[in-house]
Amino acid sequence: MKLTLKIWRQGGKYKGELVTYQLNDVNPHMSFLEMLDVLNEELIAKKESPVAFEHDCREGICGTCSMVINGYPHGPQAKTTTCQLHMRHFKDGDTIVIEPFRARAFPVVRDLVVDRAAFDRIIQAGGYISVNTGQAQDANSTPIEKDLSAHAFDAAECIGCGACVAACPNASAMLFVSAKVSHLALLPQGKPEAARRVQNMVKQMDAEGFGMCSNVTACEAECPKGISVTNIARLNREFISSEFGSETQV
Amino acid sequence: MNWFLQFLTSSIGRKVIMSLTGIFLILFLIVHLLGNLQLLHDDGGKAFNLYAKFMTTNPLVKTISYLLYLSILIHAVQGWAIWRKNRAARGAGYAVKVTRAVNTNARAASNMGWLGTVIFIFILIHLYQFWLQMKLNNLPMAEYDGKTAKDLYAIVAVAYQNLGYVVFYVVSMAVIAFHLAHGFQSAFQTLGLNHKKYTPAIRFLGRVYAIAVPALFALIPVYMYLFMN
Ligand code: SF4
Ligand code: FES
Numbered sequence: 159m160k161l162t163l164k165i166w167r168q169g170g171k172y173k174g175e176l177v178t179y180q181l182n183d184v185n186p187h188m189s190f191l192e193m194l195d196v197l198n199e200e201l202i203a204k205k206e207s208p209v210a211f212e213h214d215c216r217e218g219i220c221g222t223c224s225m226v227i228n229g230y231p232h233g234p235q236a237k238t239t240t241c242q243l244h245m246r247h248f249k250d251g252d253t254i255v256i257e258p259f260r261a262r263a264f265p266v267v268r269d270l271v272v273d274r275a276a277f278d279r280i281i282q283a284g285g286y287i288s289v290n291t292g293q294a295q296d297a298n299s300t301p302i303e304k305d306l307s308a309h310a311f312d313a314a315e316c317i318g319c320g321a322c323v324a325a326c327p328n329a330s331a332m333l334f335v336s337a338k339v340s341h342l343a344l345l346p347q348g349k350p351e352a353a354r355r356v357q358n359m360v361k362q363m364d365a366e367g368f369g370m371c372s373n374v375t376a377c378e379a380e381c382p383k384g385i386s387v388t389n390i391a392r393l394n395r396e397f398i399s400s401e402f403g404s405e406t407q408v
Numbered sequence: 409m410n411w412f413l414q415f416l417t418s419s420i421g422r423k424v425i426m427s428l429t430g431i432f433l434i435l436f437l438i439v440h441l442l443g444n445l446q447l448l449h450d451d452g453g454k455a456f457n458l459y460a461k462f463m464t465t466n467p468l469v470k471t472i473s474y475l476l477y478l479s480i481l482i483h484a485v486q487g488w489a490i491w492r493k494n495r496a497a498r499g500a501g502y503a504v505k506v507t508r509a510v511n512t513n514a515r516a517a518s519n520m521g522w523l524g525t526v527i528f529i530f531i532l533i534h535l536y537q538f539w540l541q542m543k544l545n546n547l548p549m550a551e552y553d554g555k556t557a558k559d560l561y562a563i564v565a566v567a568y569q570n571l572g573y574v575v576f577y578v579v580s581m582a583v584i585a586f587h588l589a590h591g592f593q594s595a596f597q598t599l600g601l602n603h604k605k606y607t608p609a610i611r612f613l614g615r616v617y618a619i620a621v622p623a624l625f626a627l628i629p630v631y632m633y634l635f636m637n
Contacts, residue, residue, distance in 0.1 A: 164503075176503055229506035255504045262499035327507060327518040328494035330419075360418060369497030370419040370490050373594040374517040379508035387510065388602050395600030397420045407411045 159184040162253040169268035186246040210269040216241040221319030225270045226257045231321035231380045239382040259324035263366045276366040283362035284355035285338045291347045313341035315383040322377035328369030333377035336393035337385045353400035357408040427598040429483040453561025461557040484528045491521035516590040523587040530580040568632040581622040588618035
């Protein structure tokens with residue numbers, strides 16, 4: 159396949175601009191990241207600086223491979239991370255525009271790499287359980303209703319990639335925060351800290367400068383794990399009830 | 409900070425304000441529509457004028473109307489502030505961006521600010537043209553069976569003979585329809601009311617409302633322009 163790539167370059171000699179590259183021999187079985195590896199090999203051979211992009215697992219579980227491809231975070235393929243997207247979904251002769259995730263809370267570090275530490279700080283604010291939950295047999299001896307555990311599990315699928323923020327016209331982090339809040343609030347082990355957790359996480363989310371959710375649902379449409387906006391409704395419920403129905407105030 | 413204030417200024421609290429004022433406005437539109445439909449009575453405006461008199465003199469209705477003005481203002485000002493903040497949250501924009509959505513109209517959903525601005529301007533013109541004239545006592549009086557009422561019908565009937573105004577009105581209703589197509593269901597989601605059993609019904613109701621109510625509003629000037637000369 160022959161491809162024209164327009165890639166956002168920022169850092170070094172680039173002030174921040176789309177730079178055009180040609181690739182003449184792309185194997186359709188390559189993943190999107192392998193295609194970028196090939197480009198980088200060529201750039202290095204020409205003594206040019208390679209395109210910086212994040213990646214780690216390359217199997218759709220770590221959530222680092224953030225980039226916006228032709229206007230879609232993680233590319234147009236539904237429920238697929240960039241690393242799991244294959245070149246066969248593109249056509250010979252295509253032009254592909256590749257940009258970093260855009261949000262004021264995710265500053266660009268270099269080229270396609272953005273700093274997502276804002277998510278870490280939200281997790282630090284309350285996305286955990288501080289009691290000892292015991293060994294496997296303790297978990298098995300705690301009865302949990304089937305539907306609840308299924309919903310918790312669905313929410314726990316969130317890999318913290320930030321595509322929801324990138325997709326949202328408001329750069330809102332509500333889908334991420336709602337997934338984390340839901341996955342803990344639904345389970346008995348997460349209940350004791352639920353009121354405090356939701357207030358702390360929302361407070362941190364607001365402090366990081368993410369936008370406010372207007373229920374566009376672009377997050378769910380682009381989430382590589384298909385996290386549902388029903389979690390956002392749950393987050394709203396959790397937040398409203400912890401503000402009005404508990405004595406907790408953070 | 410006081411916990412309640414902290415709630416109201418949090419991102420979710422601010423959205424809850426949008427949702428509650430929005431739902432109030434949705435309810436108000438139904439009452440407004442029922443009132444307007446009386447314009448279609450071919451009685452020289454009697455039913456409409458007596459209704460308008462009741463709505464502007466009954467103390468309970470008057471109290472609710474102050475709440476209504478407040479809601480419109482809060483919804484508009486808060487909406488505008490959220491819109492600004494959200495644009496700033498994006499920072500440098502994308503060269504290429506496609507917005508897909510699930511179970512809502514992506515175009516309407518991502519343009520609520522623009523749609524709302526048009527609606528606000530429409531409301532200002534609308535209020536100036538009818539409501540203010542009534543408040544300033546600029547209207548002739550009409551008499552029905554010994555009862556007098558301000559003849560609001562007279563200025564409405566004149567306005568609706570103006571093709572330009574009719575077109576402006578119909579276009580504004582289309583904008584309101586788009587705003588509601590997303591706003592109706594969005595209001596419930598913001599309050600956390602998303603439920604496997606009820607949400608499909610809310611969405612259905614939202615769609616019916618968003619089409620039917622603005623369409624009926626728009627029908628009135630069109631009908632009067634065409635058939636009530
Ligand atoms: S909710 Fe989805 S898009 Fe957002 S961070 Fe989690 S996995 Fe990524
Ligand atoms: S590299 Fe880990 S999810 Fe793509």
